[in-house]
Structures are given as structure tokens and as C-alpha cells.
Amino acid sequence: MAKEKGDLLQGTLDMLVLKALQLEPMHGWGITERIEQWSESVLQLGQGTLYPALYRLERQALIRSEWKVTENNRRARYYSLTREGRRHFSDELSQWRRMSRAINLVLEATAE
């Protein structure tokens, strides 16, 4: 089950996006804003990472998209989680928790 480093990062990003969409459907810009806020401005998505991720997730049918009109009467594409996406997210989340706990344990261990 060992993943490539690139995959790890990609998987992490996917997880963040799915989390951002967990509450409510959102468009691309909104997702970056949300993640930026929650991470206290540490994670700034851009760099051509977000949209490829969104399209990839859509291809894997974890999210779906539709065009809607915003409050300002502008057209935007809104993404939302599918049921498959929710299930996938909770799987990934529990795995992430287990992994990060294990890593923390190792890093905090003192010599015995």
C-alpha cells in the first residue's frame, strides 16, 4: 500500500478539496478561499494545482459539477460531493489520522 510521494501529495490535496466541499457546494475560487482561511493563510492553492484536481476528482466521480448563477448574477461552475465522494473522504480521513498519529509518535519519541 506504499504510495509514491507525488501520489501522497496529490491524495492529500484531493482530501482537502473534498473537505472543503463537505459543507456545501462551492465554485473553484470559493474552495481556494475556504482552504486559505482555514489554514490561516498557510495553504494557498493556485499554481495550476486546483483545477486539475477538480477535473480529476470529477473524472473519478467523487464530485459532480453544474453551472449556476452566483449572488452577483455571474455564471460559475459549482462542485459538490457525490455519495461515493463522501464515502471516499471518510476512508481517506481515517487513514490520514492513523498515519499522522504514527508519524507524530515516532518524531516525539525520546531515546530510551
Add this chain to the structure above:
Amino acid sequence: MSWIRETWWRIRSLNRQRAMESGLDEEIRFHIDQQTEKNLRAGMGPEAARHEALIKFGRLESLKESTRDEFRPAFLEDSMRDLRCGARALRRAPWFTLFASLTLALGIGASVTVFSVVRSVLWRPLPYPDAERIVVITVDTRGVQDAGAAEGELLDLRAQSRLVDHISTIFGVDAHVSAEGEVHRVPAASATDDVLPLLGATPVALGRTLDAAQDNTAGGMRVVISDELWRRQFGGDPAVIGRRIQINNLQMEIVGVLRRGLRVFLRPSTNAAEQIDVWFPMILGQSRSYRGSEILGRLKPGVTLSQAQAEFNAIAARFVAAHPSAYPEGALRLTVMPLLEALTQDVRPALTALLGAVGFVLLIGCVNVANLMLARNNARGPELAVRRALGASGLRITRQLFIESIVLAVLGGAAGLLAAYLGLYLVDWLRPTELPRQSEISMDRTVVIFAIGLSLLTSVAFGLLPALRHIRTGHSLALTSVRSQISAIGARRFQGALVIAEVALSIIPLVAAGLMLRSFVNLTNAPVGFDSSDLQTARISISFHQYRDAASRWRFHRELLERLTKVPGIDVVTAANPLPLAPLQVTRRYGRETDDNAALSLATQQTIVPGYLRLTQTRLREGRDFTLHDIDTERPVVIVDERIASRLWPEGAIGKRLTLMAGERRRVLEVVGVTNAVRSTSIRDGNTPHLFVPYHVYATELSLVVKTSLNSESFSSAIERTVAVLGTGRAVFNVRPMSNYVSDSISDTRFTMFVLIGFAGAALLLAAVGLYATLAYVISQRTREIGVRMALGASVGHMMGMIIREGVALAVLGALAGLVGALVVTRTIRSMLYEVSPLDGATLVGAAVLVVIVATVAASRPAWRAARIDPNMALRSE
């Protein structure tokens, strides 16, 4: 199972592609707009807000790339798009595309044509089994090279050689075939039994092959006919074996029909046509006096040429020992040569020269394409830099330029193949008489692949080279003008060098063409000694069975001439054989009466009737023409040309006695007239002198020479009618103007000349285009400088002069370099020139002047454009 879903998704996305594309664009725009609004609310100025939003968003181009990569099969789509982009880019630069593809087309078309010809004629093996082992054996004896063999020698060679088998001979003859009351002349050949197997004609289609022992009898002759004649005359009747056919007024039995498609490619001295319709069996005699037979043979398996040559050297020595009188002073040499080499010997230098010339054209073409591409890609420098700044990867740009080059190569290559087809058609139309195997010339698969490969290689190499340079020059939009100036100067120097190279290369074929042109003009003006204009000729054939002796033959011809003179429309009739400059000439050894055999020299001989000399305007310097009385009383007289007269009898030739040798037979004739020098074998040969004998001395078939106002059809039927009345049962043939023989004899020179002129013209045109492109680019780079100068008061004329001077300077440098190269190269075509030195000053100077003039013209339009630059616009442009 998710891969099913994925694939389905991808397939669907192919359809909704466009929707997705525009969707993505809109999404991105929305994103950036939102960020901009946020920045505005945070207090940034409008421009700064947008700028920050763009930067924060990141590199647009590669984002779009990678996003798109997610929803479609990337490579094929990208390539299709690059293809369309490439085609569009080429359309937007029509002159460049036109010139570049025309250049490629020219270079490729010319090379493919010449290469096809050379390959078909010189390199491809003859279409016979074991063709590389088929040889001819030439005989040099008694001071004559390639004199041909005597039949006795052939029999002995057959008996004595262990290393060469199928030793045989063949000689082309005419067969007058009667069918349904009409007589047609078809090409035929008399051949020994081995010839047909040697040429791969056995096994035959019907019946059997020749067997001279049973087929050539006193009672009647049996022949083998060709497939084509069989179908034409007998309708393909399978029961044709054993049937009779009337040839030359005799009934002959058909014993065999050949398979379709036999082509006889032998040397012209055999007189054998390519397509032989009737094959007569030949029995060899023991004579060692009459020569002229071509010896064919085939090396036995495992035998090398040098081994065979060694054997024949030994056999030659044995011949000389056994027959000392036949070979005075032991002069006999037998040379073994592969048939293909012997066949193409004469034409090899010309074809090699053409191959060289076309190589130059191709080289110049490639240089030109490089030049044009360089100019173009330099002009696109800013565009490429902007694309790089927007995030297009170096790989992407390279790929796009690569595909553009491919499109250009395909265009040029396709046009080139078309040009090659036309070229081969042109070769067929020009029909140079000396070119053997013309019917075998075709475009080769190998050549086509070669051409396509060359086209791709050229355009890709020269298209990518500049591109690679750009990838490395960094991607900051702030490409300072300084840096661009420096790289521009480097590019200019390189381009200038390319132009000089082009001009130099184009001078060489120009000089060669000029030399050939002068040779051709010299040939047409060469003093042949007679005037063939406005004279018609026709060959009359008679049976030597029907007219057994010279007297009866003379009676026939005399009556024919008298009858013809009475035909309305025919003004003057005379006859001779052979006609001057016709392919087969008669040569005799001549000398003073007191000279012995070893002291005799060679001359060409013509049998004439009275009136021939006057009609052909052959000037009699001394003495008189023959008279009817001479022939009636069979007086032994002869007319010689001035070369013989001045050589043998400088004190005066009239009344002197000339020895003439035909085979072993010596005759003594009295000289009654001396004419101007007459060239009968070839215009180039000014050394072999000529003599005329009256009909009874050598009573052969004659060709009519007629001055007539009738057109060739009426003339031809008038003759046929008259001949039919006299009942020869033979056809009248080769009805053609006498001048045809003259022009045919220089047709090979004419062919080479036209082709070289064509190539030289093409090369010059290409060089001019290259010069034009370079100057145009130079001007576009120096627009500011020109603007400054004009603002500072330089006049229009001054600017134009400056540009033109630059162009002319490049051309002059190139011309000088080229002249040096020409001095070296033109030595190789020395053998083809006629009365012109390879270092001919007039031609060299003329070529250089022509090039400079062309350069001036090519430079004038860029100069004109430079002059019209508005100084204000120029100063503001960057």
C-alpha cells in the same frame, strides 16, 4: 470497475470537448475576477489588483495544459492542434511558404528525376538472367579500335575459351513482311543460336528456339517471331507454328514465338533495335577478313573478369601465331567488358555530370530553405518569447515548430514528387538518341523514399535549429533590445555567409551550362561539308537475290531515279548510301597505290550517284563529279575530300591512283575530283577523312535524297507508288528530312545542354530568392537604424543605394568564390565540350556578370521598401 467509468468519461469528454474548453476558460476568468474584486475591496488600485490576481493564480498556459490533459487523450489531440496551428502559421506567411516549398520541390524534383535516370540506365542490371556476367568482347586490330570480330574468330573463340560460354553474335537487319497485299518493314535480327538463351528468351512461348543447323538451309529459312508480331499479324493464333510468312519476298516457316516483353539492349554497332520482331538463324563462316560482328558471351559461374581477360590475352596470342597474314605486326587485342559497362560507356560522363549538377541544385535548395527558415524564425522571436513568458514549455514550442517544419516538408516533398514525374516525362519527350535503355527509365521506389527522407531531414534540421536557439535564450519578457541586437547580428552574419555560399554554388552549374551552350553552338556551326536543309530522304530496300549483280542493281536504281524525276512536286532526285551522320557508316582503308597494307589509313566511304554532290552543296575544289557514263562503263574512279588529297598528294591529286581496301580485297581507283572536308561519322570527329565512290564500286542499297515541295506524306506515297511499279516487294522506310540525321547526331549534347541550363537557371533563381530573403530580414532588423539615418537627412536614393550595395557585395563575394570552384569542377566535363576550353574566359566573366545583375534585381525590392520607411514609425518601433 472504475476504469470503465473513467474510459466512458473520457469518451464522453471527447464529444463535449469544446464545451469543456470554453467552460474551463470561463471558470478561470471567474476565478481571477473574484480575486481581483477581493483585492479591490482590500484597497489595491485596479491595475495592481488584477496583476496580483494573475500572479496568484499562476501560470495560465501550463495550467490549461495539465487540466486539459486530464480530460482528453493528450498526445494525439495536441498534435492535431499543432498541425492546424502549423498550417495556419504557414498560411499567414504566404511568401515564405511559397518560396520554401518551391525550393524544396525544385531540389527534390530535380534530384529524383536525375537519380531515376541514372539508376535506370547506369546502375540497374540489365533484364537478363545473370546479367552481371554477360560480357562483350571487343577486338582491336590493325590500328582500329573496336573493329568488331570476323566470323572465323568467333568460331575459334567458341572452341578455345574455357571460361566464357554462350559466345555468340547478333546483327540487326530489316525484314520486309508482306501481309494482305501490304509490305511493312519490321526490325529484325540475325543471331546465332546462343543469343536467345543468353537474353533469357528461352523457354519460348510456342514452338522452339532457333537452331541454325536445321533452320538456315538452302531450301528455305525458318524463323522465330516476337509475341507482338504474332498478335499483330496472326491474331495470337496458337496454330501458328509451321505456318509460312513472307519476308523479303521469300516464304519462311515459323518455328517459334517468343514470350512477351523481350527487350534487346545492345550497343548501337550491332544495329539491333530494342524490339525485334523476326529472328533469323545465323551460320558462322570461316572468314577472317570481313569484320564488324559484336561478340557476346557470359562468364561461367565463379569466373572473374580478370581471369577471363587473362584467358583471352592468351587466345589472342594463339590467333596471331596461327594466322600471321590476318594480323600484320601481331596487332590483335581482345578485351572482355561487362555488357552494361560497354553499353553505357559513352553516356556515363554526361550522366555523371548531370548527377553532379543536380547535387548542386539540391545543396543550394537546402541552404535556401535554411536561410528562409532562419529569417522567419528570427522574425518570430518576440512572439515566441511572449509565449514562453505565458508559460508555454520549451518542449511545447519545439514541438510546434517541429510540426510546422513537417508540414512544410510534406508540402515540398509532394510538390517535388510531382515535379519529378514531369521531369521524367520531359526526358521521354526530349528523347536523346544516345541514351540507352530509355524505355526502362521509371521512378524508383528507393528514389521516392530518398526524396521524402531528404525533404524531411532538410526542413526539420533547419526548422529546429533556430528554434532550439530560442528555447535557450531565456523567457523573460524583458528581452532587452541590446541582447536582441547582439543575437541579431550573429544571425545576420550567418545568413550572409549562407547567401555567399548559395551564390558561389549557383555559379558552378551556370558556368557549366554556358560551356555546354557554346559547345552546342559550335557544333551546329561546325563545317560538315554539306548542306542538308530542305532535303528529304527515304531508304529504298531491294533484294540481292532479285538483283544479283551490280549492273542489275544499277539499272533498277537508274530507272527509279528517272521515274521519280517526272513526278510533279519532286524537283531533283539523287541518291547515296550511307547518309552522312547516319548511325551506321562504312569505313575503308585507303592509301597510295604503292603503299602496303600497314601504311593504310581509315576513311569513311559513301556510295553516290551523279548529282548528289551538287544537291547537297558539297563543294568540288578540283576535278569533276561522277557521270552516268562512268557508272555505265564501270570506270574505276573515286572522289576524295581535301584531307586525303593534301595528305597523300600535296602536289595535286587529280589523276593519281588511290588504293582502297575492303576486307582483303584491294582496288585501285583513279582520283577524278577533290571536295571540301566532309564529316560523316560525327560532327565532333574532324579527323576521319571522307571519300566518294560511284555506284558500281560498292553497289549497295541506296537512300534517296530529294528536293521536293511535297509534304512528307505525299512524298512518301509518291515514292511507294513508283517503287511498287518497279516491283521490289520491299517497303520504303525512314522517310525523314536529311537535317534530322544532323540534329540527331548532336541530340545528346543538346540534351545535356538543356538540362544544365535548366539546373543553372534554377540554382540562380534560388540564390536570388535567398538574397532577397536575407536583405528583407536585414532591413526589418535595422528599421530603427534606417529611420534614424533618414531622420538625420539621408536621402531615399542614398538608403536604396546602401541596401543594393550590400546585396551586390554579397553577390560579388559569392561569385568570386564560385569562380574558383568552377575552375576546378569544369575540368570534369572537358570530354563533353567542343572547341571550348573549360577555362573559357568569356563564359566565366559572363556568368559572374549575370549573377551580379540578378543580385541587383533581387536587392532592389528590399531597397525600395527600406526607402519607404517612415522615420517616425521606425524610431518608435522596437
